[in-house]
Amino acid sequence: MAVFASGKVTRLYTTKGYVAIRLGGLPQELTPLSGYFKLHQTHENYNALYSLALSAAINSLELTIRTEEDITPTETAEVWYFVVDW
Numbered sequence: 734m735a736v737f738a739s740g741k742v743t744r745l746y747t748t749k750g751y752v753a754i755r756l757g758g759l760p761q762e763l764t765p766l767s768g769y770f771k772l773h774q775t776h777e778n779y780n781a782l783y784s785l786a787l788s789a790a791i792n793s794l795e796l797t798i799r800t801e802e803d804i805t806p807t808e809t810a811e812v813w814y815f816v817v818d819w
Contacts, residue, residue, distance in 0.1 A: 735804055736813075738763040738770075739797040742790035750774055754812075756784055756796065765810035770798050771813040779782050789817045 740756030747753075753769035772782055787797040797816040804810050 735763055737797055737799045738804055738810075739753050739795050741793060742786060743754070744769075745786060745790055752786070753759050753782055754796075754798065755760050756798065758796050761806060763804050764806055765800075766806060768799065770810045770812055776812065778814070782812065785817055789815075792819070 738756060738759055742754060743757040744755040746754060751774060752772045753767075754772060755769050772779065772786070776782060776790045786796060788794070794817050798810075799813045799816070800810045801813045802808070802811065
């Protein structure tokens with residue numbers, strides 16, 4: 734499976750310990766368990782990554798999420814880094 738997915742941010746929600754990010758238009762095989770990618774607050778670049786995801790959402794830009802492991806519909810997807818092109 735792939736270790737990255739790209740799409741427009743359709744939802745961000747914060748909860749205790751992490752931010753969940755959903756991308757629109759992903760094929761089923763690139764949609765993680767529950768449909769969300771998790772960015773943990775313990776990530777060393779949490780503030781920068783959260784800001785980048787929020788900026789991509791506000792400006793309707795495509796966000797590419799690179800995960801630590803393969804993305805599968807049966808497991809959660811932990812964020813490694815993001816990329817946004819202007």
